Amino acid sequence: MRITYRWITMIVSMCFLVAHGVKAMSVSIDSLLLELQAAKTDSAKINLLTEMARRVPHEDSARATSLWKKVLALSRESRDPLSEAKTYLNIGSWHYDHYRTEEAQRYNQIAQKMVEQDTSRQARILLAKSQINTANIFWQRNHIEEALQGYLDALPLLSHLADTESLALVNTNIAILFSNQKQYRKSSHYFHESVQQYKRLVPEGHEEIADVYILLAMNALNMDTLSKEVGIANLDSAFNHLQHVDKQHRAWADYYSMRGRYQLSMGDLPAAEQSFQRGLPIARQYNDTYTTSDILLHLSELYEQQGEFAKTRPLLDELLNIGRTNQIGTYQLKALRALSRMEYRLKKPDAAYRYLNAYIELSDSLHYNEVTANLHEMEEKYNLAEAENKLLVLQRENQQKDFALERNRLYIGLLTGITIPLFVCCVLVFLLYRNKRKLLIQQQHIHSIDVERIKQAHRNSLLSALLEGQEKERERLARDLHDGLGGILSSIKMDLSRIFSAMPADISQRKGLAVVVNNLDDAVEELRGIAHSMMPSMLVNYGLAEALREYCDKLKRAGCPIFFQAFRYENTMPQSRQLLLYRIIQELVNNSVKHARPNEILVQLQQTDSAITLTVEDDGVGFDTAKPYAGAGLRNVTMRIGLLHGTLETRSDIGVGTTFTVECPLFATDDSLKNVG
Numbered sequence: 239m240r241i242t243y244r245w246i247t248m249i250v251s252m253c254f255l256v257a258h259g260v261k262a263m264s265v266s267i268d269s270l271l272l273e274l275q276a277a278k279t280d281s282a283k284i285n286l287l288t289e290m291a292r293r294v295p296h297e298d299s300a301r302a303t304s305l306w307k308k309v310l311a312l313s314r315e316s317r318d319p320l321s322e323a324k325t326y327l328n329i330g331s332w333h334y335d336h337y338r339t340e341e342a343q344r345y346n347q348i349a350q351k352m353v354e355q356d357t358s359r360q361a362r363i364l365l366a367k368s369q370i371n372t373a374n375i376f377w378q379r380n381h382i383e384e385a386l387q388g389y390l391d392a393l394p395l396l397s398h399l400a401d402t403e404s405l406a407l408v409n410t411n412i413a414i415l416f417s418n419q420k421q422y423r424k425s426s427h428y429f430h431e432s433v434q435q436y437k438r439l440v441p442e443g444h445e446e447i448a449d450v451y452i453l454l455a456m457n458a459l460n461m462d463t464l465s466k467e468v469g470i471a472n473l474d475s476a477f478n479h480l481q482h483v484d485k486q487h488r489a490w491a492d493y494y495s496m497r498g499r500y501q502l503s504m505g506d507l508p509a510a511e512q513s514f515q516r517g518l519p520i521a522r523q524y525n526d527t528y529t530t531s532d533i534l535l536h537l538s539e540l541y542e543q544q545g546e547f548a549k550t551r552p553l554l555d556e557l558l559n560i561g562r563t564n565q566i567g568t569y570q571l572k573a574l575r576a577l578s579r580m581e582y583r584l585k586k587p588d589a590a591y592r593y594l595n596a597y598i599e600l601s602d603s604l605h606y607n608e609v610t611a612n613l614h615e616m617e618e619k620y621n622l623a624e625a626e627n628k629l630l631v632l633q634r635e636n637q638q639k640d641f642a643l644e645r646n647r648l649y650i651g652l653l654t655g656i657t658i659p660l661f662v663c664c665v666l667v668f669l670l671y672r673n674k675r676k677l678l679i680q681q682q683h684i685h686s687i688d689v690e691r692i693k694q695a696h697r698n699s700l701l702s703a704l705l706e707g708q709e710k711e712r713e714r715l716a717r718d719l720h721d722g723l724g725g726i727l728s729s730i731k732m733d734l735s736r737i738f739s740a741m742p743a744d745i746s747q748r749k750g751l752a753v754v755v756n757n758l759d760d761a762v763e764e765l766r767g768i769a770h771s772m773m774p775s776m777l778v779n780y781g782l783a784e785a786l787r788e789y790c791d792k793l794k795r796a797g798c799p800i801f802f803q804a805f806r807y808e809n810t811m812p813q814s815r816q817l818l819l820y821r822i823i824q825e826l827v828n829n830s831v832k833h834a835r836p837n838e839i840l841v842q843l844q845q846t847d848s849a850i851t852l853t854v855e856d857d858g859v860g861f862d863t864a865k866p867y868a869g870a871g872l873r874n875v876t877m878r879i880g881l882l883h884g885t886l887e888t889r890s891d892i893g894v895g896t897t898f899t900v901e902c903p904l905f906a907t908d909d910s911l912k913n914v915g
Contacts, residue, residue: 492517780809
């Protein structure tokens with residue numbers, strides 16, 4: 239017997255988040271309403287309304303929806319995002335319990351988005367609960383692998399939070415998944431892990447431990463290799479823990495249901511009847527659809543064994559009504575099959591056939607492909623009883639029909655025997671061809687990617703070499719200008735200065751010589767500026783920030799309205815990459831000065847843990863970014879940014895201004911840039 243649907247309902251109810259102020263589950267909705275009227279705080283009202291919404295019977299969803307709206311309105315009025323997220327999570331769990339998986343997923347995602355950026359412990363707990371509920375939804379959709387992965391993804395966060403209760407819950411879910419796959423020993427291992435975690439809770443989680451022991455008893459009942467004594471021992475452990483909870487607690491219904499099944503399997507019918515009769519009122523009190531249905535089904539089997547059909551019929555009618563109300567096809571089928579069997583034993587073939595037809599129609603609508611041999615036999619017997627009066631008259635005709643039917647069956651069998659292997663072979667050939675074609679396409683795609691990667695690496699290498707050559711040539715020219723021509727001009731200046739000092743004050747050429755000396759000073763200064771522009775010594779000695787500050791100060795002294803700001807710059811980037819960024823800023827500022835006609839230019843340098851961001855912003859004429867770049871300057875900028883493995887973002891509005899934002903990693907991701915500059 240699979241335990242997915244019955245026990246997953248219990249699991250989701252454990253993911254509801256309600257304060258401990260709402261106590262004993264045996265409290266009625268009317269009692270909760272009285273407490274609500276006396277409640278003073280919004281949090282107390284939210285908790286009480288949440289518990290009331292959960293207790294509303296499944297068939298009265300309109301009332302429950304109205305209560306949930308009130309809970310959500312109070313949560314929003316409290317202006318507490320965590321309270322609102324908790325409410326969304328509870329609404330999603332309620333929809334899940336009513337098999338509205340789409341709505342459950344929607345509300346669960348809302349709660350998840352509200353807390354995923356919050357690092358507080360309470361928010362992390364809510365995030366973990368939402369991950370568990372997401373896995374539960376996958377489970378309800380029968381996506382077992384996704385459900386298992388969801389539980390595994392939640393485990394690290396739960397361990398970090400030391401959330402023992404939720405860890406126990408996830409272990410229980412994993413155990414149930416293994417149990418449904420009939421891996422009972424592995425399932426039992428996870429159940430015992432869950433028990434140990436629940437025992438570490440303060441106070442000890444007696445209700446949860448009892449639930450797990452009941453699941454272990456179900457495992458033992460399903461395993462052929464375990465004796466019933468193991469299951470009874472688990473039930474005894476569950477009973478011991480249930481002594482610590484209220485006698486009308488929901489878990490007692492599960493306990494009595496499982497105890498009755500064990501007693502029924504061992505033939506102790508009076509004890510089984512007593513157990514079922516004890517559990518049924520508790521299950522009904524909590525609108526526990528599955529426990530109620532399980533007890534009704536097995537209690538009806540007990541009365542059927544005793545031949546007490548007068549007691550069997552109302553139980554099966556209630557079971558059928560529950561299945562139809564909650565759209566649970568499994569219990570509808572079991573009820574219809576039992577009613578058909580009972581009517582047949584009561585020698586009421588018309589009623590038996592009617593229930594049989596209802597069973598077959600429901601089975602087809604639920605895509606059931608197997609119909610039991612007993613029901614087929616019952617249908618055949620009914621047909622024989624109806625045809626008994628016509629048997630003598632139609633005997634020859636029936637023999638001919640039987641012969642034709644047998645012949646047709648033979649033909650169909652032969653045709654099926656030939657067609658099925660042929661179809662299987664065709665399918666296998668098609669799958670083999672498709673897989674090979676997919677593999678070939680993937681290989682071609684991978685090859686094309688590799689070729690393109692090699693080409694790109696080659697282009698980067700060539701470009702890197704070109705830039706390296708340019709920078710070295712600039713460095714050589716700057717050194718030659720500074721050391722060669724600069725030295726000559728300085729020497730000439732010194733000679734002229736000595737001549738000027740030696741001339742008498744009344745000589746007329748003295749004034750002209752002073753003009754020559756001043757012009758020579760300007761030439762020396764211009765030569766130094768050219769050399770510095772070609773290879774900025776400030777960058778080599780003090781880093782990018784100081785080099786850019788000096789560059790902007792120089793432009794400002796020349797009358798350019800430019801400002802520079804640096805934030806958190808630590809000068810940890812390799813000098814080759816700093817030089818590329820310096821050239822990029824030179825080009826962007828030069829473009830702004832030449833073409834934008836700005837009133838103000840702002841240059842910003844900012845460093846984070848792993849990246850550098852450069853911004854050049856002006857309030858000039860702007861340009862249309864939809865048009866391709868016409869000048870070589872921006873193409874050179876794009877080329878250098880590509881070598882840095884960075885990005886360039888351009889925002890420009892005509893008449894408003896232009897903003898260039900360059901972002902690149904601090905360090906090169908390959909060797910193509912290590913020698914640039």
